[in-house]
Amino acid sequence: MALLASAAAPVLDLDDGGATIAADEAPTVSRADIAPIVEGLFSDEGVGETRAVLVLHGGELIAERYAPGYSADMRFISWSMAKTVTAMLVGFLVDDGVLELDAPAPIPEWRGEDDPRRAITLRHLLHMASGLDHTEVNDPIWDSDTNRMLFTSGTDDMAAYAVSRPLEANPGEKFEYSSATTVILSRIIADALTDSSDPGERAAAYRRFAEQRLLGPARTPSVYFEFDASGTQIGGSLIHATARDWARLGEVMRTGQGPDGRQIISPEWREFMLTPSPRNGEYGGQTWLNREGGVYDTPVLFPGRAPASLFSFNGHLGQYVMVSPEQGLTVVRLGNTPDRQLREAIVLRLARIFETAG
Known part of the structure; x- marks a missing residue:
């Protein structure tokens, strides 16, 4: 056509x-x-x-x-175009005062007293400067955090895999493009919307929020989100x-x-x-x-x-x-x-x- x-x-x-x-x-x-x-x-x-x-x-x-x-x-797949959409959704929560750009990112796994990841902020994540040891592309191709997370060992709970990685640089010191980073942002959104750990509840809360704040006002009825088995939107891809x-x-x-x-x-x-x-x-x-x-x-x-x-x-x-x-x-x-x-x-x-x- x-x-x-x-x-x-x-x-x-x-x-x-x-x-x-x-x-x-x-x-x-x-x-x-x-x-x-x-x-x-x-x-x-x-x-x-x-x-x-x-x-x-x-x-x-x-x-x-x-x-x-x-x-x-x-419908056409986004791949990493999804990252920009995820950032739009984060913005609503920042505007609402639910999240803060320069506060420590609300990730319980990083709250340990001696955990250097405590210094990672929402701004660092949005700028791809968390310092986390995430490898987007590697040789061989299956030996990357992105492919492990999307297709092999990390698929059931992608955010858990992404947040488990150690630092390879101080937060804010290094740019490293990472789909795993955006999945962390998606989990932060869901955590801000519901206390439930039920995957269906988490996915439904995320979708409702996106519909109310972005998709409905934008008149984009075809937009379809994929979620992992834990109910986290696969917001990087x-x-x-x-x-x-x-x-x-x-x-x-x-x-x-x-x-x-x-x-x-x-x-x-x-x-x-x-x-x-x-x-x-x-x-x-x-x-x-x-x-x-x-x-x-x-x-x-x-x-x-x-x-x-x-x-x-x-x-x-x-x-x-x-x-x-x-x-x-x-x-x-x-x-x-x-x-x-x-x-x-x-x-x-x-x-x-x-x-x-x-």
């Missing part, structure tokens, strides 16, 4: 509300200019399997395309939603608002999520930023080719919700491209969409 939206395309209930940039104030984006870029994401050599691409400008759907076998009604609902979540982060203009993400929490963290200039609160000063040899996004305010939900194998508030653009790409090919095959092609807006 392919659609390059016409001038009369629907707005997907994504009214801007004027929170960040009004559609008529955004830079002009030509459908004719982005059409070959979208086409190339499906047909160019080396792009792997692109399954869906959506482009929204000022909340208006201006391009939408699906590969054969995929459609607007299908496993959320499913249609491509349009991924776009809607991007729009919530672009404006802070839902389609009815209601504030969803507070300005203060949105600013926290989109502010460079001390140990990695291209990472904020569980969100990738289009900034210089990253810890890797190659930037994760494309600083200099699009505004520094651009940010992204990123996921394994090329899942992206990229958002440029200055340009009023939200771009979704979902598919399956080997990570070693992503920069040339996908990321730099997505950069061209933002370059068309000047």
